Amino acid sequence: MNSPQPRANVAEIPPYVAGKPPTVRPGMTSYKLSSNENPFPPLPGVVEAVQAGVAAMNRYPDMGSVALYEALARTFDVPVEHLSVATGSVGLIYQLVQAFCDPGDEVVFAWRSFEAYPIAVAAAAATPVKVPVTSDGRHDLDAMAAAVTDRTKVVLVCTPNNPTGPAVARAELDAFLAKVPAHVLVVVDEAYVEFVRMDDPVDGLATYRRHDNVVVTRTFSKAYGLAGFRVGYAAAPAPIAAALRAVSLPFGVSTVAQAAAIASLERREELFERVDTLVTERARxxxxxxxxxWDVPEAQGNFVWFELGERTLDFAAAADDAGIVVRPFAGEGCRVSIGETEANDRLVEVARAFRR
Known part of the structure; x- marks a missing residue:
């Protein structure tokens, strides 16, 4: 073949399926519950900070994200050299696999888990090792430890697990880390950490401080409500953080994204009031x-999971008819975000009618 051809692994990259926007229905307010977005508007002061940044849109962003690094270091008591920022925590996952895996190296993760994991692994020409979650949607950490081989370079632990909902307990993670060889990088993906309400929760920052092979990834997309700006951060021992920064996209985090993240960190008290409201609504x-x-798994993120099998698309259609769009995983189940009160009420009504 004479035309240019991409690497063979590119053909193996599965597509990322984003949550659909709500269907417009005359006379009915429709709600998007398909992307785990925060239903609240921006925190007071964040829009103003963004508007100030817009005035400098003719200039490149600060490539070093100096002010954002300083704000993160101050907020979480983490040395600047232990931090890396990127376009959402998903950007950090891509960078981690790229930085630590040669073609053919193995990456172990639970499945089903975050949809971007197999994409990031395939893009790096690494080999995915999917370990099934338990019947109640939890990580089977014993099976994941057993799946580690001499070819394993990275293990991904998503807690709370997207899309099923349960979170890993601190004692479980500590026991797992004791089994993982020191040369294997363990990524603790805490995209939904602010929503966790459980006994013995994982503290990713405390965990990374105790281990030379642990990196924690977090995001401003969920609890902070900055999904449209794509900002994530990682905390890790200095050599790991340096590797992340080395493979980062130059100028990846925009000026307005940096401004929004800094302003949001300054308003964490108001943020957590909103998070508490969403957690209360989640429990309801x-x-x-x-x-x-319904036997729904423990929900520790800002979403709930329905195990539906072959009825998945039927449930999604029933929800759509009621003016709420959910995220179906064909043949497996539906993930539904916690949204506005009216949207949540409709979800419960749809679920009750569908079960009948």
């Missing part, structure tokens, strides 16, 4: 679903 939804006969 879970109680309503279980009262309607």
């Amino acid at each position: 939804v879970v109680d309503g679903l279980r009262g309607a006969g």
Whole structure:
């Protein structure tokens, strides 16, 4: 063949399926519950900070994200040299696999878990090792430890797990880390950490401080409500953080994104009031679903999971008819974000009728 050809692994990259926008229905307010977005508007002061940044759009962003690094270091008591920022925590996942895996190296992760994991692994020409979650949607950490071989370079632990919902306990993670060889990088993906309410929760920052092979990834997209700006950060021992920065996209985090993230960090007290409201609403939804006969897994993110198998697309269609769009995973189940009160009420109604 005479035309240019991409690397063979490119053909193996699965597509990322984003949450659909809501269907417009005359006379009915429709809601998007398909992308785990924060339903609240920006925090007070964030829009103003962004507008100030817009005035400098003719200039490149600060490539070193100096002010953002300083704000993160100050907020989380982490040395600047232990931090890396990128276009969302998903950008950091891509960079980690790229930085630590040669073609053919193995990356172990639970499945089903975050949809971008196999994409990042395939893009790096690495080999995915998918370890099934348990029947209640939890990481099987014993099986994941057993799946580690001499070809394993990275292990991804998504807690809370997207899309099923349960989170890993600190004792479970500590026991798992004791089994993982020191040369294997363990990524603790805490995209939904602010929503966790459980006994013995993982503290990713404390965990990375105790281990030379642990990196924690977090995002401003979920609890902070900055999904449209794509800002994530990682905390790791200095050599790992340096590797992340080395493979980062130059000027990847825009001026307005940096401004929004800094302003949001300054307003964490207001942020957590909103998060508490969403957690309360999550509990109400879970109680309503279980009262309607659904055995939904423990929900520690800002979403709930329905195990539906072959009925998945039928459930998604029923939700769409009610003016709410959900995220179906064909043949497996539906993930539904916690949204506005009216949207959540409709979800419970749809679920009750669908079960009947």
